[in-house]
Amino acid sequence: MTFLQDYAYYIGAFGLVFIGLFTMLVKRNLIKVIIGLSILETGVNLFLISVGYISKGTAPIFSKTGLKAERMVDPVPQALVLTAIVIGVAVLALALSLAVRLYHHYGVLDLRKIKEQRW
């Protein structure tokens, strides 16, 4: 029981990675594959932030004048995840534009029918 209590965040993050990878491997529709990519990136960001958590810590902002510096959460993973979220949005926008162009050209979005087309 304490195992579930300690590692609840890790189990949630790895569950999201598992479901996202499963969607990307099994589904045939191209937009379903891109939805799986989005879920996978959310899982990885959640794992990175939960590694940097210190128990009974607080947010790393000196908003009041009397805050001490010993009880603050690690600020470096938060800076990295901020960059990763924006890059994830850029990748998703480009992937969706390619999907729209493929539909315009072939007429279907099924990956097996697109692979069988001859030039």
Add this chain to the structure above:
Amino acid sequence: MRSIISFVLLLIITWGISLSLDRIPFGESKTHVGDYYIEKGREETGASNVVTSVVVNYRGFDTLGEVTVLFVAAIGLSAVLYTRRKKQKGEVEPASLVLTTGCRFLFPLILLFGAYIFIHGHLTPGGGFQGGAIIASAFLLVYMGCRGRRISETGSKTVESLSGLIFLVVGLIGLAVGGRYFLFNFLPKGELNSLFSAGIIPIIYIAIGCKVGSELGGIIDRLVEESG
């Protein structure tokens, strides 16, 4: 058949990862770099928000790379979806009066809220990327609510290019004045918790906020075109 093989493969991968989970205990301090940034961050940069000083001052070059990746993605999307913009109006029925008036009333309020978030990035949680996304949401509201209105293309491209240039020029001025490295913090630090403090950090966050907002607005404008 494919689903069974993928399920078994992913189970093996997950079991292999979970073997090493007890090397990263949850809730204990793991690195020393974070302690240095928290202790010395306030007097070296002058910003109250430690995450902002890490993103802009200590790791400023990574932020420049991220802005470049977003720029390349916006250009790639415009190149792939290139169609000649037909100037005909088509049969677009206008939306009801309540909807258009509500959207036009809310648009400057959302812009003001987004601008507040990226101007006060070094004092409160927030910053350039969050404020830019809220500005792009304001443009999305106008596209969805009042049909037939578009943002001017030359205006958004001018704002985007100028903001990127301001980021680079501020970094190069830091290199010329301080002499030690790119993006050197050369303006005076000011006093803590006031608006005009922390050197070049507010200037860079204003440039990033304008750039990300107009870039995401341009992405939405390119996707919505009615000629499909």
Add this chain to the structure above:
Amino acid sequence: MILIVGALILLMLAAAIAALFFKDLINAVIASCMVSLIAAILFYLLQAPDVAMAEASIGAALVSAIFIIAIRRTQRNEE
């Protein structure tokens, strides 16, 4: 406290499994938007307010809007 966190994580995993199994693509996009929103709440509970604001504004609002606009230009059902 740990009960609230456990319930939120179970809800997030259920929404992700639902996004896998829906046949109508708009329903799958709404399920993935719910995954992003619960992730934003979990980021706030892990004492990271900057990241929670970024995930809520970028991940939940703009990514779902871009998905729905792209689905409107292609087909709506899966097969």
